[in-house]
Amino acid sequence: MSDVSYGKLIREGLWSNNQALVALLGLCPLLAVTNTAINGLGLGIATTLVLVMSNATVSLIRNLVRPEVRLPVFVIVIASFVTAVELSMNAWFYELYKVLGIFIPLIVTNCAIIGRAEAFASKHRLTPSLVDGLAMGLGFTCALVTLGGMRELIGMGTLFAQADLMFGDLASGWTLSLGEKFNGMLLAILPPGAFIGMGLMIALKNIIDGRLSKRAEPARTPAAEGSMETGTA
Amino acid sequence: MRFTTISSPHSDRPNSVSRTMLLVILALLPGALAMIWFFGWGILVNMLLASATAVACEALTMRLRGRPALPAISDYSAVLTALLFAVAVPPLLPWWLTVLGVAFAILLVKQMYGGLGYNPFNPAMAAYAVLLVSYPVQMTSWLPPEMLNEHPLTLLQAATVIFTGVLPGDLTWDALTMATPLDAMFTQLDQSRMVSEILMSPLWGDFGGRGWEWVGNWYLLGGLFLIYKRVISWHIPVSMLGSLLLVAMLFHFLDQDAYPFGLFHIFTGGTLLGAFFIATDPVSACTTKRGQLVYGASIGLLVFIIRTWGGYPDAVAFAVLLMNMAAPTIDYYTQPRAFGHQGVRRD
Numbered sequence: 001m002s003d004v005s006y007g008k009l010i011r012e013g014l015w016s017n018n019q020a021l022v023a024l025l026g027l028c029p030l031l032a033v034t035n036t037a038i039n040g041l042g043l044g045i046a047t048t049l050v051l052v053m054s055n056a057t058v059s060l061i062r063n064l065v066r067p068e069v070r071l072p073v074f075v076i077v078i079a080s081f082v083t084a085v086e087l088s089m090n091a092w093f094y095e096l097y098k099v100l101g102i103f104i105p106l107i108v109t110n111c112a113i114i115g116r117a118e119a120f121a122s123k124h125r126l127t128p129s130l131v132d133g134l135a136m137g138l139g140f141t142c143a144l145v146t147l148g149g150m151r152e153l154i155g156m157g158t159l160f161a162q163a164d165l166m167f168g169d170l171a172s173g174w175t176l177s178l179g180e181k182f183n184g185m186l187l188a189i190l191p192p193g194a195f196i197g198m199g200l201m202i203a204l205k206n207i208i209d210g211r212l213s214k215r216a217e218p219a220r221t222p223a224a225e226g227s228m229e230t231g232t233a
Numbered sequence: 234m235r236f237t238t239i240s241s242p243h244s245d246r247p248n249s250v251s252r253t254m255l256l257v258i259l260a261l262l263p264g265a266l267a268m269i270w271f272f273g274w275g276i277l278v279n280m281l282l283a284s285a286t287a288v289a290c291e292a293l294t295m296r297l298r299g300r301p302a303l304p305a306i307s308d309y310s311a312v313l314t315a316l317l318f319a320v321a322v323p324p325l326l327p328w329w330l331t332v333l334g335v336a337f338a339i340l341l342v343k344q345m346y347g348g349l350g351y352n353p354f355n356p357a358m359a360a361y362a363v364l365l366v367s368y369p370v371q372m373t374s375w376l377p378p379e380m381l382n383e384h385p386l387t388l389l390q391a392a393t394v395i396f397t398g399v400l401p402g403d404l405t406w407d408a409l410t411m412a413t414p415l416d417a418m419f420t421q422l423d424q425s426r427m428v429s430e431i432l433m434s435p436l437w438g439d440f441g442g443r444g445w446e447w448v449g450n451w452y453l454l455g456g457l458f459l460i461y462k463r464v465i466s467w468h469i470p471v472s473m474l475g476s477l478l479l480v481a482m483l484f485h486f487l488d489q490d491a492y493p494f495g496l497f498h499i500f501t502g503g504t505l506l507g508a509f510f511i512a513t514d515p516v517s518a519c520t521t522k523r524g525q526l527v528y529g530a531s532i533g534l535l536v537f538i539i540r541t542w543g544g545y546p547d548a549v550a551f552a553v554l555l556m557n558m559a560a561p562t563i564d565y566y567t568q569p570r571a572f573g574h575q576g577v578r579r580d
Contacts, residue, residue, distance in 0.1 A: 185333075187366050190366065
């Protein structure tokens with residue numbers, strides 16, 4: 001288990017085992033807070049921080065914890081980091097903290113985090129666990145930001161509204177807008193919009209995967225594919 | 234000479250999907266024509282635009298799925314969805330909302346689930362609900378019926394309003410539009426006026442809103458034709474209208490000033506259209522006969538509940554969608570006992 005390819009870890013985290021789009025973990029915060037891109041980014045960064053720190057800690061204590069009590073221990077570790085992140089956001093990003101509300105403490109229950117602790121960090125050394133946590137967190141953040149941006153754009157006709165909540169006054173001019181007369185589709189902001197948008201994102205990912213594997217296939221086995229086609233047609 | 238003997242069942246002609254859909258479209262025509270008569274040419278423009286969009290979306294998905302487009306288009310199911318959508322939305326709905334709604338109905342609600350026969354929700358009503366939630370202002374800008382309309386628009390004017398949003402002359406939206414009878418009734422009830430007081434307005438006819446009741450009558454006629462042709466069975470419409478009437482009459486009996494009379498609910502809004510053309514959608518409704526009774530009665534009850542205590546002007550779309558969700562479960566619990574079998578023992 002010691003020879004883990006870091007490239008593979010990053011690829012899995014960002015794409016092929018994306019926690020939001022493939023594993024479908026952490027859907028509750030994913031669907032609830034992504035009504036703007038900035039909200040998604042905020043929650044994504046918080047989740048990534050927790051994920052990296054909990055992966056590191058779990059990896060360090062993996063030989064000390066008995067398997068019988070591992071889950072409570074993991075939860076305590078994760079909860080401690082979530083509390084730390086929550087208090088720091090309360091201190092430095094108070095406006096964003098107010099917007100994200102209950103979903104910051106709820107990171108504790110995000111299955112993606114305990115899933116990585118159980119499936120990866122408890123079996124690997126420190127560095128691979130750190131890389132895994134970072135890649136998985138970034139993959140999750142990308143999904144959150146994309147979904148949030150999509151819903152914000154369709155629903156309100158803006159992108160990166162309220163960026164100043166996160167980046168300070170410097171960012172107050174970052175908001176892109178489709179104009180005042182844009183008739184936003186309110187449904188995109190409402191919960192059904194989250195489900196529909198999420199479904200469309202998964203569909204898009206599957207289309208891209210299908211195209212990629214189709215492109216890779218003929219180069220490898222042109223004969224086999226030819227016979228397959230007559231069989232299935 | 235040889236006589237070919239064919240065993241039963243005997244049928245005079247094959248019952249195809251396209252024949253069924255054409256019969257439903259035929260049955261919808263009287264009601265649709267009445268809509269055009271009472272609410273102007275905008276309805277016709279919407280119908281044409283919605284049908285064109287539906288056919289285009291259907292062809293697009295068939296192409297994406299790598300299947301021949303012609304069979305899917307020529308079963309007329311997409312056109313029927315488009316027509317049902319067009320008679321449900323306001324006459325002067327901006328063109329991009331019609332296109333958006335029908336595209337949503339065909340692409341996401343119907344084809345995304347696998348096409349005709351696989352959609353768990355009624356496409357026309359899902360699109361209506363999506364638009365109503367997303368664009369409440371445009372979706373509630375109804376015109377007054379013909380006899381109350383002081384500014385009737387010509388076909389060209391209606392088309393101009395739909396496609397450009399520019400009103401002819403110095404008209405404003407406020408002068409042109411009017412609350413629907415259903416909306417007027419419940420808004421004024423919320424302001425604690427009495428039913429008898431509200432009914433003094435010229436908006437009202439004999440049973441429901443003026444104009445609206447006649448549209449309802451023509452839908453009723455079309456629905457009876459469908460039952461006569463056995464395209465739909467009587468179970469869903471009868472149980473839906475029956476339960477709505479029963480509950481409404483009960484409440485009216487308890488407090489005559491706070492709850493409008495039973496027939497009001499039948500003849501205003503989309504009740505009759507919903508009962509005969511939308512709730513009976515063979516794909517998304519229940520299939521067992523006992524299930525259909527439960528399904529229809531629940532829709533009637535939900536319509537009353539949502540209209541009376543809910544926030545939206547009409548309830549048929551929401552009630553139908555909610556019961557679409559419950560339809561598989563109802564079917565599961567109402568399967569008829571096969572002849573010769575003991576009932577299922579539940580220990």
